[in-house]
Amino acid sequence: MRVTVLGPLRAWRDGEELELGPPKRKALLALLLTQVDQPVPTSEIVEFLWGESAPDSAVNVVHRHVGTLRKALGPILVRASGGYRLHLDSGQLDLLRFRALRADAGESRRAGDDIAGLRQLLAALGLWRGPVADGLSASMRAHPLFVRVEREYPDAVKEAVDTAVAAGDVHLERVLMPLRQAAQAHPLDEALQARLVTVLARTGHVLEARRSYEEVSGRLNQELGLEPGPELAEAGERLRTRSTGPATGTPAVPTGLTPTAAPAASDGIIRTRPAQLPPDLGVFSGRHAEMALARSLLPADGLPGRPVVISAIGGMAGVGKTTLAVHWAHEVAPRYPDGQLYADLRGFDPGGAAPGPAQILRTFLDALGVASEHIPPSVDAQASLYRSLLVGRRVLIVLDNAKETEQVRPLLPGAGDCLAIVTSRNLLSGLVAEGAHPIALDVLDDVASQALLTRRLGAERLAAQPDAVKDIIHSCAGLPLALAIVSARMSMNPHGDLGVLASELTEEDDRLAMLSAGDPSTDLETVFSWSYQALSPLAALL
Structure with missing residues (x-):
């Protein structure tokens, strides 16, 4: 079973996507997912679905919807305390996986490994494919439970920015895209906007940083009648003085790491030194x-x-x-x-x-x-x-x-x-x-594929199960992205049995669904589909 709620509400069982039915049934499932593993009273479900206009038959309608969902989802949906409870784990529900990755990132940071923490936070943010339970009515998504879950995204973005700052400026470009998205979705979150201004400036987007600061300052004044608070004002002041101190309270990075600029010229050009390269892959091998x-x-x-x-x-x-x-x-x-x-x-x-x-x-x-x-x-x-x-x-x-x-x-x-x-x-x-x-x-040969897995998982682990490694390499067909996804899955499960994964890959009818890391940009079926959709109709048919 696999269910997603961080974006469109979808569910798969045994590799096949389920039809979740009409809007109210989907809304009921979404409500249970926001309180996964907790009993949700029938009265709360009725109020959520109908508000004050609930019909006399509302409870019976809820029972029928639950019955249909139970047939589709199986025994994970049970009666509990005058209502219903949905039981899923972090391998089945993206929301739980997101929370688990955030918790792992916190452990990594406390252990002093900011780079691992950043990697885990970026993986968590990659699970979001849109607003929570996207597709439900706006009034339903305004329910406090959904709003509370929705807030977890910008909070995680702030953590990712702080972690990237601690790891060094070279990692700031990695958080810029989710930071921009979160800032756009939460235009009055001053802490978020302060981080955006700072990261833009420190990654060479100085003019964009200035525009962002002016826009949020104007919005606060026009919509709330407020001046920027201390955190945002500090980010603006650093921008004006060309300082590199972060807006997050963490120690400033030496100014030499920030693109330098000469005074503005009469032609409106400030000579800057942009540094926009994405981070290098630390485990690059072969080629x-x-x-x-x-x-x-x-x-x-x-x-x-x-x-x-x-x-x-x-x-x-x-x-x-x-x-x-x-x-x-x-x-x-x-x-x-x-x-x-x-x-x-x-x-x-x-x-x-x-x-x-x-x-x-x-x-x-x-x-x-x-x-x-x-x-x-x-x-x-x-x-x-x-x-x-x-x-x-x-x-x-x-x-x-x-x-x-x-x-x-x-x-x-x-x-x-x-x-x-x-x-x-x-x-x-x-x-x-x-x-x-x-x-x-071209794709990698077997030797290069083995080297890639060794670099990521360690020679000792691969040497313990050589036959399983051969099957994994064969199933991945030498495609680096497939091998990287397999490595990522096994890295997150350091004591996992490679033989089990090899068996899943060789026996699974829908192998592409197995080769997914939860991020659409690195989901093999998704990236293949982008090439497929670019074909002419005749080529696609072939």
């Missing part, structure tokens, strides 16, 4: 031939003068393009002292939400210190300004997950002093024809 080829593309001065395209044979998802690109980018970053720019182009996003060149250019110009009022309106003018700013500078640019050449071309530097690394599930033959250097990635 020796590909890394050797990448290194060979850089002459002694490290300036190839042409972009490098890292693509996958046949458009394979999950083969490790981003991992390789980011790893190589960190290796060569010291050769590009004027900064690093990074953008996820979301070329295969299923919602069609891929940002256009104008959006990415504005982000890059912001990071390079151009005031918003000085950014020209047209894409061509923005690209010209962008390339002009890069002249005479050594900047590393990573354009991740591109779909087509036209999405990338306006973002490429015109000067030979910069390096552009582009990843795509497609070859991007247009760029290659113009001189880009392609690096094709």
Whole structure:
């Protein structure tokens, strides 16, 4: 049994998704899930479903809904104390898994391992796929129980930011996306907004930090008639004085770790040094031939003068393009002292939400210190300004997950002093024809797959069950993402039997469902579906 409530309400039994029925039945299930493992009185259920307009038959209707749910869910739904109780564990319900990961992160931090704590908090935040019980009516979701659960997300985001600050500024980019999302959903949470202002400034998004501070200050004044409180005011003051102290009460990091800037020029440009690279994978392994080829593309001065395209044979998802690109980018970053720019182009996003060149250019110009009022309106003018700013500078640019050449071309530097690394599930033959250097990635062979598992799980653990390891490698078919998901599952269960997992993978009809880590961005079935949805109808049919 697997149930999700952190986003759309869904349930699976034996690998098959269940039909949960009409809105009131779903609402009843959602109410039980917010109080999982606790008895919920029938009277509370009736009040939640109907309020003061409950019909005389309300109790009987509840009993019928419960009966239908029990047939679908099985013995996990039982009678208890004049009502009903739903029994699930953290392996079955995303809400419980989220809470368990937060608790584990707290233990890690108390043990002094901030990096492990951050990893656990990011995994917890990745379980959220939308508002709690998304799909229920707004009035039902306004119930105090749902509001209380909803508050757990921004609270966890704050913990993640504080943990990233403690772990070092290099980890701040990892929390920026959930921080932006939480700040947008909770615009009057001053503690959250203060962290957003601080993290934006410390990751090179200085102008965005200023805009965020001005917007939240104006909102507080207009909607509540208040001035910023101490925490937010302190973040604003540090922004004005270009200090790097955090807004969370944790010790300040030395100013040398923050992108520096010269005084504002008359053209509205503050010369900044952005540092936008995502963190390198600490357990990177293999890809020796590909890394050797990448290194060979850089002459002694490290300036190839042409972009490098890292693509996958046949458009394979999950083969490790981003991992390789980011790893190589960190290796060569010291050769590009004027900064690093990074953008996820979301070329295969299923919602069609891929940002256009104008959006990415504005982000890059912001990071390079151009005031918003000085950014020209047209894409061509923005690209010209962008390339002009890069002249005479050594900047590393990573354009991740591109779909087509036209999405990338306006973002490429015109000067030979910069390096552009582009990843795509497609070859991007247009760029290659113009001189880009392609690096094709295929799946790993058995030796490289074994090395990946060894790096993540340890040689001793693998040596104890060699046959199970062979079965796991065979089931994962050499795909790095699949091997990484398996490793993550076994890392969270250090005493787990590899043979059990191998058996599940070899016998499971729906193997893709097994290869999930609870995060849509690293869920194998999901990332495959993004490529599938990009196919023409005839190719999809084939």
